[in-house]
Amino acid sequence: MSGLELRGVVKRFGDVVVVKQLNLKVAEGEFLVLLGESGCGKSTTLRMIAGLEEVTEGRVFIGGRDVTDTHPMDRDIAMVFQNYALYPHMDVAKNMSFSLRISGVAPAVVAERVAAAAKILNIEHILARKPKDLSGGQRQRVAIGRAIVREPKVFLFDEPLSNLDAKLRSHMRAELAVLHQRLGKTTIYVTHDQVEAMTLATRIVVFDKGQIQQVGTPAEVFNNPANTFVAGFIGTPSMNMFEVVAQVRNGELRLVGDGIDWAAPQWLGAVGVKDAQPLTLGLRPQSLSAGEALVNRFTLRADVVEYLGTESQVVGVTQTKDERRISVIVPGDARAMHRQHVSFCFDPSALHVFDKGSGASLRPTINDTLTYTNKEMTP
Amino acid sequence: MKRSIAAASLHYAVLIFLALLCVMPIVVIFATSLRQQVQIFAEPLNFLFMPTLENYRAVLQEDKLDRYLFNSLFVGVVSTVITLVLGCMAAYGLARFRFKGRTTIAYTTLLLRTVPLAVLAIPVFVIWNNWNLVNSLWGLVLLYVAVNLPFTIWLLYGFVLQVPIELEEAAAIDGCGPFRVFTLVFLPLIAPGLAAASIFTFRIAWNEFILALVLTDRHTRTLPVAASLFITDMGVDWGKVMAMGSLIAIPPLIFTFVAARQIIGGLTAGAVKG
Numbered sequence: 041m042s043g044l045e046l047r048g049v050v051k052r053f054g055d056v057v058v059v060k061q062l063n064l065k066v067a068e069g070e071f072l073v074l075l076g077e078s079g080c081g082k083s084t085t086l087r088m089i090a091g092l093e094e095v096t097e098g099r100v101f102i103g104g105r106d107v108t109d110t111h112p113m114d115r116d117i118a119m120v121f122q123n124y125a126l127y128p129h130m131d132v133a134k135n136m137s138f139s140l141r142i143s144g145v146a147p148a149v150v151a152e153r154v155a156a157a158a159k160i161l162n163i164e165h166i167l168a169r170k171p172k173d174l175s176g177g178q179r180q181r182v183a184i185g186r187a188i189v190r191e192p193k194v195f196l197f198d199e200p201l202s203n204l205d206a207k208l209r210s211h212m213r214a215e216l217a218v219l220h221q222r223l224g225k226t227t228i229y230v231t232h233d234q235v236e237a238m239t240l241a242t243r244i245v246v247f248d249k250g251q252i253q254q255v256g257t258p259a260e261v262f263n264n265p266a267n268t269f270v271a272g273f274i275g276t277p278s279m280n281m282f283e284v285v286a287q288v289r290n291g292e293l294r295l296v297g298d299g300i301d302w303a304a305p306q307w308l309g310a311v312g313v314k315d316a317q318p319l320t321l322g323l324r325p326q327s328l329s330a331g332e333a334l335v336n337r338f339t340l341r342a343d344v345v346e347y348l349g350t351e352s353q354v355v356g357v358t359q360t361k362d363e364r365r366i367s368v369i370v371p372g373d374a375r376a377m378h379r380q381h382v383s384f385c386f387d388p389s390a391l392h393v394f395d396k397g398s399g400a401s402l403r404p405t406i407n408d409t410l411t412y413t414n415k416e417m418t419p
Numbered sequence: 420m421k422r423s424i425a426a427a428s429l430h431y432a433v434l435i436f437l438a439l440l441c442v443m444p445i446v447v448i449f450a451t452s453l454r455q456q457v458q459i460f461a462e463p464l465n466f467l468f469m470p471t472l473e474n475y476r477a478v479l480q481e482d483k484l485d486r487y488l489f490n491s492l493f494v495g496v497v498s499t500v501i502t503l504v505l506g507c508m509a510a511y512g513l514a515r516f517r518f519k520g521r522t523t524i525a526y527t528t529l530l531l532r533t534v535p536l537a538v539l540a541i542p543v544f545v546i547w548n549n550w551n552l553v554n555s556l557w558g559l560v561l562l563y564v565a566v567n568l569p570f571t572i573w574l575l576y577g578f579v580l581q582v583p584i585e586l587e588e589a590a591a592i593d594g595c596g597p598f599r600v601f602t603l604v605f606l607p608l609i610a611p612g613l614a615a616a617s618i619f620t621f622r623i624a625w626n627e628f629i630l631a632l633v634l635t636d637r638h639t640r641t642l643p644v645a646a647s648l649f650i651t652d653m654g655v656d657w658g659k660v661m662a663m664g665s666l667i668a669i670p671p672l673i674f675t676f677v678a679a680r681q682i683i684g685g686l687t688a689g690a691v692k693g
Contacts, residue, residue, distance in 0.1 A: 090588075090592060091591075091592075092588050092591070111591070111596070112588075113591060113592065113593070113594040115592075117592065118592065119588075119592050121585045121589060123583065125583065125589040127589075127590075128608065129608060138590075138593050139594045142593070142595060142599060142603070143594050190593075
């Protein structure tokens, strides 16, 4: 058993509460991503797991053992830092073998494990070099290699790819995924990059202001965001938001706002939304189609059209008093839309609906949503 | 173009002048050490003379020179080692730990160094006398540690700040306790700072004259004090003073060259993303 558990963990710096009442269970072999903006408390959480930061309240368990007051060296963890943190006075082989050497592992075993890790990471040819002679990608591999050779219970990654250029980042991301499949170790990975979170995680923990906003698989947090924060944070471009009120007209539930009079998704009536209840609507840029084929529509003045090869991102403003800025992803080349007034439509089932006051999602869980969609499609 | 040539010429002229200012006293010391007493104040000043090693022979045959050499080496090496050990620990504490009065301590330590050594002679003599430290090499060691420590702390403080804290955290996770983090990771990375500080500390301890004169006797005197023995009521034996001066300069010169090899920039390069 090498899972991990945080029980009521709180971190305060003076009067500032950085992490509030954190409860989290990580199963053995899971790849858990802590996702959030800078300063949301995700790195502090990771550092508390590592033992680099004291826990103000609560307990930390690794492999069922309470390690709250244990020194980092006795937690059986390995950590990869954002800026690599390689020992500059040691060559790559010495960097990787450092932990084994100081714990008195036999030289033959050390050499064997370094060679094995170097082979996995394809860095056998640079073992004799010093960190200053390595490229960013190579340094990152060495940092990961240093973690692998220890064969720890838990791997901790603190934004390990954020210092790499875009191409290398995507390459290393794929390598990390393969590495996790191969080693099957419990991994906690901190990032602010949702692409990393979506592609690597078995579960994502979305953080904001020191609190967990949602825990779920990548599909869950994308398709069924728990609140407006998660909805706005996950997905590129961000979800479009609209302020409306619910209105029952001729027995039908409508969503009415500035220049908006849309049909509500079928499930909304079933969750007890009342007449005149203020709501926040969320609509993914990918859920919109050009034209007027679907029930709900609005018109945009397309100010910016970014052609991305297989698709285009259209950014425009609504033809309403508040001139709301909306992003739409349309397939193919949409440059002809530039500076035009374009109609977009969407199916009501694509709407995410949140309570305006609390920001909490009113949409039933993802499975229920699928049921509704299926019902709609059944003749 | 012409102006830049003129500017460059002026630039180099100033540099050469400053270099001469630095080198000339050393040339005069060395040249004087190779003359006989009668030639030293010969009028007019004569740059062409028959060099003689007579002064060196006399100095080297001086009674107890080996004793003075040992005293100087002992005081220089021991005070340097103690200063570096205390200095790097204090610098580490000042740079890494947050505690009340940290800034005040940091600045007041440097203030101590602004007091001229000669001013310290009387109070130090009184205190050292009470503690029975006068005429002992340990008394001199203690004094030089006290005098050199503030600057050493300040010098090393800058080097400590350059060592990324992540390296120490990585070492802690890799299985190092605080002592191993300090010795295996931290110390090798501030080696250039230790080298610079050791040059500074050793040379002050080696060359210091006034306090050594006050605090030592004929058994514990150091080489600079021994050099002053050639200044007597009968006159000053300039040739021997200069020969002694030239000889005294050799050990710190060697020490400086050896230690300076450690002062290479960018030792922490590649540790973290720059």
